[in-house]
Amino acid sequence: MDPHHALALPHPRPGITPDNRFFWDGLRQRELRIQRCAACHRLQHPPAPMCSGCHGFEMESIVASGRGTIHSFVIAEHPAIPPFSYPNLIVLVDLEEGTRLVSRLVDVAPEVVAIGMAVVVDYERIDDELTLHCFRSLETAGG
Amino acid sequence: MAEQSFAGRAAIAGIGQTEFSKRSGRSELRLACEATMSALADAGLEPGDVDGFATFTMDNNPEIELARAIGAGPLRFFSRVHYGGGAACATVMQAALAVAAGVADVVVCYRAMNERSEQRFGIGAIPLAPVATTETAHFGWYAPFGLLTPASWVAMQAQRYLHDSGATTEAFGHVSVACRRHAATNPNAWFYERPITLADHQASRWIVRPLRLLDCCQESDGAVAVIVTSTERARDLRQPPVLVRAAAQGASRDQQMMTSYYRDDIGSLPEMAFVARQLYEQCGVKPHEFQTAVIYDHFTPFVLAQLEAFGFCRPGEAPEFVRDGRIELGGALPINTHGGQLGEAYIHGMNGIAEGVRQVRGTAVNPIRGVEHVLVTAGTGVPTSALVLGRG
Numbered sequence A: 001m002d003p004h005h006a007l008a009l010p011h012p013r014p015g016i017t018p019d020n021r022f023f024w025d026g027l028r029q030r031e032l033r034i035q036r037c038a039a040c041h042r043l044q045h046p047p048a049p050m051c052s053g054c055h056g057f058e059m060e061s062i063v064a065s066g067r068g069t070i071h072s073f074v075i076a077e078h079p080a081i082p083p084f085s086y087p088n089l090i091v092l093v094d095l096e097e098g099t100r101l102v103s104r105l106v107d108v109a110p111e112v113v114a115i116g117m118a119v120v121v122d123y124e125r126i127d128d129e130l131t132l133h134c135f136r137s138l139e140t141a142g143g
Numbered sequence B: 001m002a003e004q005s006f007a008g009r010a011a012i013a014g015i016g017q018t019e020f021s022k023r024s025g026r027s028e029l030r031l032a033c034e035a036t037m038s039a040l041a042d043a044g045l046e047p048g049d050v051d052g053f054a055t056f057t058m059d060n061n062p063e064i065e066l067a068r069a070i071g072a073g074p075l076r077f078f079s080r081v082h083y084g085g086g087a088a089c090a091t092v093m094q095a096a097l098a099v100a101a102g103v104a105d106v107v108v109c110y111r112a113m114n115e116r117s118e119q120r121f122g123i124g125a126i127p128l129a130p131v132a133t134t135e136t137a138h139f140g141w142y143a144p145f146g147l148l149t150p151a152s153w154v155a156m157q158a159q160r161y162l163h164d165s166g167a168t169t170e171a172f173g174h175v176s177v178a179c180r181r182h183a184a185t186n187p188n189a190w191f192y193e194r195p196i197t198l199a200d201h202q203a204s205r206w207i208v209r210p211l212r213l214l215d216c217c218q219e220s221d222g223a224v225a226v227i228v229t230s231t232e233r234a235r236d237l238r239q240p241p242v243l244v245r246a247a248a249q250g251a252s253r254d255q256q257m258m259t260s261y262y263r264d265d266i267g268s269l270p271e272m273a274f275v276a277r278q279l280y281e282q283c284g285v286k287p288h289e290f291q292t293a294v295i296y297d298h299f300t301p302f303v304l305a306q307l308e309a310f311g312f313c314r315p316g317e318a319p320e321f322v323r324d325g326r327i328e329l330g331g332a333l334p335i336n337t338h339g340g341q342l343g344e345a346y347i348h349g350m351n352g353i354a355e356g357v358r359q360v361r362g363t364a365v366n367p368i369r370g371v372e373h374v375l376v377t378a379g380t381g382v383p384t385s386a387l388v389l390g391r392g
Ligand SMILES: [Zn+2]
Pocket: A037, A038, A039, A040, A041, A042, A051, A052, A053, A054, A055, A056
């Protein structure tokens, strides 16, 4: 069940700043982290240098359960851009904690993906420096 | 209408453009020069009259190079607007503000690009190892997962729009069919004499589902320039003045660049609704008082969302609104009478401003009778802008 694809080709990388480093560090430890304001405990994604709710600058993170539902999705077919394989199912997931993020849906056929589908996180190791999150159908993942 | 408003105090006095092609064979700077000289000649002005420029941050031609090439005098206003095609109408807003404030007298708004033959936007060329900046951090939430192209960014919102409205992709097709019908009778359009049917749209191949090839605008080489000056000065020039009756920019709550995915409702365009409110406040025009509109059409789904944002129909009702030729010539609201970016050319929205001017002047190739007001909008999915153009 190794979700890692044969990604010998260079993979697009995120720009990592002091504001989002915790997220990408977490993935290498197979943790999906969500930024949380230390003062008011508001969650926000994508992360920012400060809390837009209470304006505090002290930010921490929690580890998400990894469960969520599909809010929207696309099936990328053209152009085929290496190193991705096509069709590529890209999903916008509502995490059960209340934030939303973009990821890939793996081991699900294009005809099956649907808004509202329950999904659970998994991880794809790209190389020593980069691990990405991906999602699987909760049903087939046996969660 | 606020007394201090700039609305109505500036006018478009000239428009110019190159041919629209897939390979211009000339430099982008030369295209900018040709469009600018054509616009000046249209207005009856000389390069020496120009004292200001406004363009996109994405344009590759610095104002000073264009000024040097055409022999413009000293410049006292130069301003650029960010966020891709969202800048289009904002260049005219910048110029109108400068003219109304007395900061500049004659401002050239321009966009020149070899987007098809040199720097294509749709191929997903994202730096593999980006320098860490706020903008590369932003694209980092999408690019590593393969969400790499403008079509893919829009498709995410389009999928949800279909889900929430209960519409099918035929709603997108009606937009495509309308634009191609209008391009078919426009000799300047790339798709001149090549209309399509709804069946053609439905049979075209998937790009990023739910978007098909015929939901995506073209890629084009070309340039457009428009000349903005004061309404008083414009009255003494060669063409009847086309007033900038209203101009506004908008970025909404939790705005992102092409990926505003974190709002409760991701199928709508609140930034464009915000622009609409400002326009209506500035000039007092109501939706039913537009005889035609140029609705930014890089991808068909956002044309539907814009029709709702401007109040031409209620939220979720655009799929019904665009049926039965209502947005075509002879319909209640003909849109993109030049063919739009789906049919004429993709010049980042600037060719739509030129069409708005021609409709007010009465010189459009597909003329609408009795035009008083034309709405022109800029790029969607991004911080954006729009104009109301009207008779002087
Ligand atoms: Zn807070």
